Amino acid sequence: MPRPLTERELRRRRHRRRKRIVLSIFFLLLVLIVILIVSLTQLTVGLVQDCIWYQPKETPTGTTTTTYPTLDYASVDSVLNMYSAILYDATHDKILFEKNPNDVVYPASLTKMLTAIVACEFCPDNTTFTIGDEQELVAWDASTAYLQPDTPYTKEEVLQALLLPSGADAAYCIAANVAKVHENNMQMDSQQAIDTFIGYMNSYAVEIGCTNSHFVTPDGYHDPDHHTTASDMLIIARKAVSYPLIKKIVATHQVGEWINGNLLLDPEDAGYYPYANGIKTGYTDEAGFNLAASATRNGVELYAILIGSTSPEYRFFNASTLFEMGFNLAENPPTTTTAFHDYFDYFTVSTKKAK
Numbered sequence: 001m002p003r004p005l006t007e008r009e010l011r012r013r014r015h016r017r018r019k020r021i022v023l024s025i026f027f028l029l030l031v032l033i034v035i036l037i038v039s040l041t042q043l044t045v046g047l048v049q050d051c052i053w054y055q056p057k058e059t060p061t062g063t064t065t066t067t068y069p070t071l072d073y074a075s076v077d078s079v080l081n082m083y084s085a086i087l088y089d090a091t092h093d094k095i096l097f098e099k100n101p102n103d104v105v106y107p108a109s110l111t112k113m114l115t116a117i118v119a120c121e122f123c124p125d126n127t128t129f130t131i132g133d134e135q136e137l138v139a140w141d142a143s144t145a146y147l148q149p150d151t152p153y154t155k156e157e158v159l160q161a162l163l164l165p166s167g168a169d170a171a172y173c174i175a176a177n178v179a180k181v182h183e184n185n186m187q188m189d190s191q192q193a194i195d196t197f198i199g200y201m202n203s204y205a206v207e208i209g210c211t212n213s214h215f216v217t218p219d220g221y222h223d224p225d226h227h228t229t230a231s232d233m234l235i236i237a238r239k240a241v242s243y244p245l246i247k248k249i250v251a252t253h254q255v256g257e258w259i260n261g262n263l264l265l266d267p268e269d270a271g272y273y274p275y276a277n278g279i280k281t282g283y284t285d286e287a288g289f290n291l292a293a294s295a296t297r298n299g300v301e302l303y304a305i306l307i308g309s310t311s312p313e314y315r316f317f318n319a320s321t322l323f324e325m326g327f328n329l330a331e332n333p334p335t336t337t338t339a340f341h342d343y344f345d346y347f348t349v350s351t352k353k354a355k
Contacts, residue, residue, distance in 0.1 A: 006009055007011075017211075021121065042313070069324070069329060070094065071096050072318045075201055076097050080099065080306075081309050081315075082306045082315070082318055083091055083103075083307060084100040084229070084305075084307040085099045085100075085101075085305060085306050085322070086101055086304070087322040087323075088231045088234055088303045088305075089300065089330065090302070091299065091301050096322075096325075096329065097325075098230070098231075098274050101229065102229050102230075104229060105287065106227055106228075106284060107141070107228045107287065107290065108220045108282030108283050108290050109219065109283065110280055110290050111161060111226070111282070112280060112282075113237055113280050114204075114220060114236050115162060115219070116162055116163060116174075116246050117243065117246070118200045118204055119155065119174045120159075121198055123155070123177070123182060124181075125155055127155050127181055129152070129153040129155065129157075129158045129174065130173075130177065131148065131150070131173055132190060134176035134190040134193065135172060139168065142168035142221050143315065144168060145167055145258060147161055147167065147169050147173060153173075154247075156245060156249070158173055158174050158177075158257050159245060159249055160249055161174065162174060162184075164254070164260045165260075165261065166280055168219040172194065172218060175198070175218040176194060176197070179192075182196075182200070183269065198215060198218065201218070202214065202215055202216045208236070212227075213229065220284075222286045230232040230305045230307055233292055233305045236292075237303055237305065238303060240279060240280075241279060247277075250294075251265070251277040251278050253266055253267075262293070263316050264293055264295075264317075265277075273316070273319070275295040275297040276294065276295045276320075277294055277296060278293065279293060287307070288309050289310070289312045289315045291304070291306045291315040292304075292306075293305075295327075297323075297331075298330075299331040302322075304318075304319045306318055
């Protein structure tokens with residue numbers, strides 16, 4: 001039988017027990033403090049990432065090159081109603097924002113930019129265009145400029161009919177006439193002429209740098225094999241406005257009864273953006289509401305490609321928002337972290353005005 005502990009031994013045992021309890025509490029508090037510090041650090045980083053509206057790329061050590069900043073993807077995407085989008089600064093040759101830029105999408109009437117390009121590239125300026133039986137190939141529910149049979153049109157007039165009211169009749173008129181003139185065969189069958197023109201479209205798209213597009217109609221009427229990407233549409237849009245005639249037309253709000261569907265150019269509409277100067281709208285049920293837009297302010301030239309909006313109005317508000325952020329970035333290069341919400345004044349005002 002063990003002997004009873006002395007008073008001194010009991011005091012030592014109680015002391016050791018208290019010491020172990022104190023040490024356990026100390027280590028527990030230490031662990032809790034470490035967890036709290038880590039959590040606060042992660043929260044701070046997350047808040048900063050959510051609020052910063054640009055992401056300048058790091059400059060390699062030992063160099064003095066200044067890298068142009070870009071817009072923060074998560075912050076911009078949170079206000080966009082688009083499946084695919086690109087904002088490009090042509091002045092600084094910089095993509096400021098992109099979302100699904102290489103996903104296959106349907107261009108709808110953005111196709112007509114390429115139709116206009118081929119018309120300018122493949123046919124003389126003094127060509128006379130006439131309406132023929134190629135109009136029988138136009139879909140019954142396609143948009144129209146109401147071109148009249150037996151009426152001669154100039155190249156500028158058919159391009160206006162194509163790009164302002166987005167006339168499918170103008171697209172087929174252009175396609176048939178350009179092919180016949182370029183092939184020097186005015187008796188060519190209309191279907192053959194359209195097919196020949198579509199061949200021009202596809203070959204020239206590849207020539208200017210498009211890598212994932214395929215066109216089967218001159219007007220963009222939906223076909224599962226008629227597709228593109230936002231990246232390719234940017235190439236086509238920039239090429240289109242390199243022709244002075246196209247650039248002049250797409251910057252025009254109205255010519256006679258032909259009204260431009262691009263509401264960025266309409267001073268009477270809520271979607272008006274004073275620095276916009278083009279380019280083309282598009283819509284089919286399958287494509288959604290599309291827009292290729294351009295704007296210039298203080299010498300800075302921006303392009304926006306927006307594809308797949310569920311709303312006809314929001315493509316214009318989205319373009320205006322992107323342009324404002326792009327111009328602010330160019331005019332006020334960030335030197336410190338800038339709260340993203342500070343740059344939403346235009347978007348907020350525009351959407352309220354539209355209601």
